[in-house]
Amino acid sequence: MTKFLPAALRPYAKPDATLLPLGLALLAILPAMLGWGWFCLVLLSASSIASALTLRTITPLRELLALGGFFEVTIRALRLAVLLLLGARIWTDTAIAIPFALGGLAIVVMSIFTEITVSRLATRLTPEIYTRNLPIAAGKPPFTAKVLADGLALVVPELLIIFGASLITRSVLLAWLIAVLAVLTMAAGTLITDKVLRTKGAAFRARAISDVQRAIKDRHAQVAVYLGVGSSDTVYQLESWLATAERIPQETIVIVRSVPIFHALGKTSLPVIALTNSQDLLLLDLTNLRACLFVSNTGDIIHLLREQNPMSAFIGHGDSDKSSSFNPFTKVYDEVWVAGQAGADRYSRAMIGLRPEQFVSVGRPQLDAIDLTALPTTSDNYVPTVLYAPTWEGWNADQEYCSLLGQGAQIVERLLASPQRIRLIYKPHPFTGIRDPKARATSDRIIAMIRSANEQAGLNATEATPSKPSQAQSATEANELATAAGNKFFASLAPDAHVVVRPNSGLGIFQCFEHADALITDISSVLSDFIATGRPYAVCNPGTDSADDFVREFPSARGGMIIDRDGAGTGDFLNVVAAVTPDPKVEVRAEVREYLLGPSEPTASARFNEAITALIERANRRIEARSAGSQS
Structure with missing residues (x-):
C-alpha cells in the first residue's frame, strides 16, 4: 500500500x-x-x-x-x-x-x-x-x-x-x-x-x-571525508563520493554525525565513524589528519574545522548552475574544489569573497562509474529512451527550478503521445514535494499517466524493482553490481515499456544514464553529470525568460535544447532523439562539456588525487611554518 x-x-x-x-x-x-x-x-x-x-x-x-x-x-x-x-x-x-x-x-x-x-x-x-571497517570490539x-x-x-x-x-x-x-x-x-x-x-x-x-581513538591512530589516516547532521535522505550526498574516496592513495576515513545516515550508508571499504555528540569528536586526537573534505554545508563542520593540522576543501555533492552551488558559506574553507571552469565562474559572478587561488578544478571523478556501452543500439527492434529527471522545488523560491511546477506534465503527455516509438524513464528527485505539494501532485499524475500508457499497450512493468547490491564489499564493487542489475532489469523489459524509478528503488541515476539515449531535466547536477555521456539533452525553462536570457543565466543549458514553461520545444527534441532531424547541438555540447567538467585528460580521478596530495603538502608546510614560528 x-x-x-x-x-x-x-x-x-x-x-x-x-x-x-x-x-x-x-x-x-x-x-x-x-x-x-x-x-x-x-x-x-x-x-x-x-x-x-x-x-x-x-x-x-x-x-x-x-x-x-x-x-x-x-x-x-x-x-x-x-x-x-x-x-x-x-x-x-x-x-x-x-x-x-x-x-x-x-x-x-x-x-x-x-x-x-x-x-x-x-x-x-x-x-x-x-x-x-575498524577493528573495535563491541x-x-x-x-x-x-x-x-x-x-x-x-x-x-x-x-x-x-x-x-x-x-x-x-x-x-x-x-x-x-x-x-x-x-x-x-x-x-x-x-x-x-x-x-x-x-x-x-x-x-x-x-x-x-x-575509537586507538583504531584511528593505528590507521594513520591523513584524509577525512565529512558529512554533518542530517536525515537518512541526505546520505546520497556522501555516497556519491565513496568510490572516489576509496581510490585516494592516502589513508582515508569517513566521519558522519548522524546515526540514521550511518545505517543508510551504502557499502564501502573505507573506515566509517558516526559521532553524534560534539564532545566526542572534540575529544578525539585527529592531529594525523592533513586534509578534510566536506560534501555539504552544515553548521557542525566547525567541530572539524577547528583542528589546526588539516587543510579543508569543500567538494560538494553536485555541480550545477543552482544558486546553492555558490553558497557564501563556502568562504570558511581553505579550498573549493569545482568540476571545471564553470564552477569557479559561478562563485566569481556571485562575488561572495572567494579568491581565485582557492579554486581547484578536479572534474567529476564519480562519472567514471558510468558504463557508456550499456545501450543495445544495434538491436533491430531498438527503441530510443528518454530519461526525464526533474529536480525538486528547492528550499525557497530563489532555488525553484522544478519543472513539475510548470511544464512537467505537458512534456510527459507529448512524449507518451509521440508518433515515434520512444521509451520514457521517469525519475523524480527524492525530495519532490517536501516544500510544495503541487510538485508531488504533478509527479503522482505523471506516474499514473505512465501506468495507464503501459496498461493500454498490454505492459505491466511500470516501476523499477532491482534490489540494491548487498554482497558488495566496497562502493566501487557496488557500482559495478548496480550497473549489472540495471542491465538485467532493462533487458527483461519490452522495448516500449515505460519505467518509473522511485527513490530507493535499487536503480540509481547513473544506471538511468546508462540506459538513456537522451535526457530532459532542470537546472541541476543531473544535467552537469549527464553531459559527460555526450548524448543530447533538453533543459526546462521554469520561468518566462526568453531562451537566450535563460542560457545566459544558466550556461550549462547552452549545450541542450530549451523546453519552455508551456512545453514548447518538446516535439523538436523528440525528433532529434528519434533521429527524424539532426542534432543541432553536437559541437556546442562538446564545448559545454569541457567548460563544466574540465578537460578529458588527465582524468578526473587523477586530478582529484593530485589535488589531495597538493592539499596535504600545503597542510604539512603550514605545520612546519607554525613549528618554526613557535621556536623562534
Whole structure:
C-alpha cells in the first residue's frame, strides 16, 4: 500500500517497532469498555514493556515523532485513560478512581523528567558512536546500567498502576497503597538511574571513545571525508563520493554525525565513524589528519574545522548552475574544489569573497562509474529512451527550478503521445514535494499517466524493482553490481515499456544514464553529470525568460535544447532523439562539456588525487611554518 503514498511520506508509513506500544494500547480500549480486566492487564503491560524495549530504536517514524518530544508521554497518558475506562466498569467503589487517577497522572508528569534523565545520561552508557571497517570490539555495557538505560525506572511504576487498577476492584486503601508505592518507585528509580549512569555508564563511554581513538591512530589516516547532521535522505550526498574516496592513495576515513545516515550508508571499504555528540569528536586526537573534505554545508563542520593540522576543501555533492552551488558559506574553507571552469565562474559572478587561488578544478571523478556501452543500439527492434529527471522545488523560491511546477506534465503527455516509438524513464528527485505539494501532485499524475500508457499497450512493468547490491564489499564493487542489475532489469523489459524509478528503488541515476539515449531535466547536477555521456539533452525553462536570457543565466543549458514553461520545444527534441532531424547541438555540447567538467585528460580521478596530495603538502608546510614560528 505504501507505493501509493507520496515519496516523502513512504518511509514513515512502513510498520516498525515505534508503533508497537501505541498499537497495544489502542487494542486495550475495547476490552476496557467491556470490563475485561485480565485482557487489559496483559495488553497494557505489554504496551508498557514495549515502550521500554523500543525506547532507543532508530526508525524513520521515530525520528519524525521525536520532533514532537512527547510521543512516549502521550502513549503513557493513553494507557492511563484506558485504565480509567476499565475502572468505570469494574470498580465497585468509585473512590478507587481517585488514587489511581492521581497516581497515574503523577507518573505521567514525572516520566517527562525521568525520560530527560534517561535520554541525557544513557548516551554515556550506549554512546552513539558507531563504526564500520575498524577493528573495535563491541564491548557490552554493564547489565544494571543497560536495564536502567532502557527505561526500567519508567516501566516498574507503570506496571504497578496497571496491575493495581486491573485487579483491585473493592479496597480503596489498597488502591492508595499501590498508587503511593508506584510514585515512590518512580522517584527512587529516577535517582538510581541517574547515579548508575553517571558512574558505570560514563566509564563504559570512556572505554568506547578510547577504542575509537586507538583504531584511528593505528590507521594513520591523513584524509577525512565529512558529512554533518542530517536525515537518512541526505546520505546520497556522501555516497556519491565513496568510490572516489576509496581510490585516494592516502589513508582515508569517513566521519558522519548522524546515526540514521550511518545505517543508510551504502557499502564501502573505507573506515566509517558516526559521532553524534560534539564532545566526542572534540575529544578525539585527529592531529594525523592533513586534509578534510566536506560534501555539504552544515553548521557542525566547525567541530572539524577547528583542528589546526588539516587543510579543508569543500567538494560538494553536485555541480550545477543552482544558486546553492555558490553558497557564501563556502568562504570558511581553505579550498573549493569545482568540476571545471564553470564552477569557479559561478562563485566569481556571485562575488561572495572567494579568491581565485582557492579554486581547484578536479572534474567529476564519480562519472567514471558510468558504463557508456550499456545501450543495445544495434538491436533491430531498438527503441530510443528518454530519461526525464526533474529536480525538486528547492528550499525557497530563489532555488525553484522544478519543472513539475510548470511544464512537467505537458512534456510527459507529448512524449507518451509521440508518433515515434520512444521509451520514457521517469525519475523524480527524492525530495519532490517536501516544500510544495503541487510538485508531488504533478509527479503522482505523471506516474499514473505512465501506468495507464503501459496498461493500454498490454505492459505491466511500470516501476523499477532491482534490489540494491548487498554482497558488495566496497562502493566501487557496488557500482559495478548496480550497473549489472540495471542491465538485467532493462533487458527483461519490452522495448516500449515505460519505467518509473522511485527513490530507493535499487536503480540509481547513473544506471538511468546508462540506459538513456537522451535526457530532459532542470537546472541541476543531473544535467552537469549527464553531459559527460555526450548524448543530447533538453533543459526546462521554469520561468518566462526568453531562451537566450535563460542560457545566459544558466550556461550549462547552452549545450541542450530549451523546453519552455508551456512545453514548447518538446516535439523538436523528440525528433532529434528519434533521429527524424539532426542534432543541432553536437559541437556546442562538446564545448559545454569541457567548460563544466574540465578537460578529458588527465582524468578526473587523477586530478582529484593530485589535488589531495597538493592539499596535504600545503597542510604539512603550514605545520612546519607554525613549528618554526613557535621556536623562534
